Amino acid sequence: MKRARSVALQGIYRINEEEAYSNLVVNKLLQESNLDKRDRSLATQLIYGVTRWRNSLDWVINQFANRKVKKMTPWVRNALRLGVYQINYLDRIPNPVACNETVEVAKAHCNRGAIKFINGILRNIIRNLAEITYPSLEEDPVQYIRYKYSQPQWLVQRWRKYFGTEKTIKICQTLNQIPPMIIRTNTLKLDSEQLISKLEEEGISAKEVSQVKEAVNLLDYPAIASIDSFQAGNFIVQGLSSMLVAHLLKPQEDDLVVDLCSAPGGKTTHLAQVMENRGQINAVELHKAKVNLIKENCQRLGINNVEFYCDDGREISFTQQADKILVDAPCSGLGIMAKKPEIRWHKKPQDLKELQQLQLELLNNAASFLKPGGELLYTVCTFTFEETEAVVKKFMNDNPDFSIVDLKSQAVTYGLEDYYQTGYLKIVPDTSSWEGFFIAKLTKE
Numbered sequence: 001m002k003r004a005r006s007v008a009l010q011g012i013y014r015i016n017e018e019e020a021y022s023n024l025v026v027n028k029l030l031q032e033s034n035l036d037k038r039d040r041s042l043a044t045q046l047i048y049g050v051t052r053w054r055n056s057l058d059w060v061i062n063q064f065a066n067r068k069v070k071k072m073t074p075w076v077r078n079a080l081r082l083g084v085y086q087i088n089y090l091d092r093i094p095n096p097v098a099c100n101e102t103v104e105v106a107k108a109h110c111n112r113g114a115i116k117f118i119n120g121i122l123r124n125i126i127r128n129l130a131e132i133t134y135p136s137l138e139e140d141p142v143q144y145i146r147y148k149y150s151q152p153q154w155l156v157q158r159w160r161k162y163f164g165t166e167k168t169i170k171i172c173q174t175l176n177q178i179p180p181m182i183i184r185t186n187t188l189k190l191d192s193e194q195l196i197s198k199l200e201e202e203g204i205s206a207k208e209v210s211q212v213k214e215a216v217n218l219l220d221y222p223a224i225a226s227i228d229s230f231q232a233g234n235f236i237v238q239g240l241s242s243m244l245v246a247h248l249l250k251p252q253e254d255d256l257v258v259d260l261c262s263a264p265g266g267k268t269t270h271l272a273q274v275m276e277n278r279g280q281i282n283a284v285e286l287h288k289a290k291v292n293l294i295k296e297n298c299q300r301l302g303i304n305n306v307e308f309y310c311d312d313g314r315e316i317s318f319t320q321q322a323d324k325i326l327v328d329a330p331c332s333g334l335g336i337m338a339k340k341p342e343i344r345w346h347k348k349p350q351d352l353k354e355l356q357q358l359q360l361e362l363l364n365n366a367a368s369f370l371k372p373g374g375e376l377l378y379t380v381c382t383f384t385f386e387e388t389e390a391v392v393k394k395f396m397n398d399n400p401d402f403s404i405v406d407l408k409s410q411a412v413t414y415g416l417e418d419y420y421q422t423g424y425l426k427i428v429p430d431t432s433s434w435e436g437f438f439i440a441k442l443t444k445e
């Protein structure tokens with residue numbers, strides 16, 4: 001178990017101090033560390049848990065330390081976060097064990113004085129657990145939500161402005177839940193029922209998801225890449241909201257489709273499934289290494305109607321006009337914070353304007369090679385006004401030959417009526433099954 005905490009401390013340090021991505025850090029550290037199943041699971045839980053609850057942990061530490069978390073050296077503050085997370089959130093770990101083991105792994109990174117400091121604060125917190133208080137909801141709702149639900153102040157302020165206090169708390173609660181592991185069946189090979197049987201034969205329990213027919217929920221599973229069915233191309237990991245995209249764009253079997261922001265290919269491969277591996281998809285991606293991820297996914301899933309383009313979606317042009325275009329643009333990603341908890345700490349309010357500019361440039365370029373009568377789907381896995389409605393409004397102003405295709409009936413089909421807004425779908429993550437997402441469908445007259 002000591003090695004699990006040592007791996008976790010390194011992961012937490014990289015995410016908090018070097019702005020690394022949680023999923024990449026976890027994958028890399030687990031690959032390098034050779035931990036057994038129990039330790040892998042503990043290290044993963046510690047890394048995601050500390051990342052998710054960072055503000056709440058810092059709030060507690062600040063009540064007991066004579067120096068603010070911000071002023072501590074990076075290894076000290078992250079070791080303290082690791083210790084307090086186990087004490088406050090993991091009932092199965094006895095508090096003295098949480099303290100001793102954290103101090104032990106911190107020794108690799110901290111001097112004797114710092115170790116004494118960490119040990120003293122953790123013991124003090126354990127002795128005074130009942131004394132921990134949070135700001136008052138009535139007197140200062142922003143600070144209460146910020147520290148109780150571990151979100152940055154700017155997000156709490158903006159969510160309260162748009163949604164009010166009650167809904168903001170619901171959003172925070174949803175985004176702090178551990179998300180279910182949802183996979184998409186490769187319907188070119190089998191259906192969900194057959195996939196579930198195959199997984200059961202491999203000792204993995206899984207169940208159907210009522211909202212989307214190809215979605216399956218893995219209940220108890222090892223590392224995804226080690227599952228035989230994964231290697232055989234029977235499924236790909238994909239969230240439920242992302243699965244709406246191919247169904248809403250609905251390409252025909254002989255269509256020419258352009259996916260302008262394709263990597264790692266989750267939606268490209270779904271479009272290929274809907275097209276029965278026929279027609280043609282031009283998959284565009286800016287980064288070369290990421291183009292390889294799309295290729296690997298297509299190969300594994302047995303998809304061969306995709307042409308790959310390593311290019312800038314703001315500039316690329318095609319001689320043949322497309323029937324359908326998907327612009328699944330880079331975005332703030334706030335809707336998928338449950339899966340990637342570090343997003344809340346890494347994204348800043350000033351990023352939104354820049355992202356909006358990029359999203360508009362991608363859409364404007366897409367407009368130039370869409371057939372008259374063709375359809376363009378704009379999607380982002382976030383729910384900020386700047387990246388959703390504002391982008392569509394600005395785009396429509398600049399492109400008067402485009403109109404919105406109403407998604408009301410699709411909203412009803414998927415039980416998403418509450419998230420239907422004047423033509424498009426804006427899924428605010430206030431329930432656990434759908435990630436936060438925005439989808440608008442536009443057509444060229």
Ligand SMILES: C[S@@+](CC[C@H](N)C(=O)[O-])C[C@H]1O[C@@H](n2cnc3c(N)ncnc32)[C@H](O)[C@@H]1O
Pocket residue numbers: 242260261262263264265266267268284285286287290311312313314328329330331
């Ligand atoms: C939201 S992700 C796409 C996810 C993908 N559609 C899927 O379902 O797997 C956005 C992608 O756009 C890429 N990207 C960023 N800027 C781009 C640009 N100017 N042109 C093309 N791709 C870009 C990013 O590298 C990233 O892979």
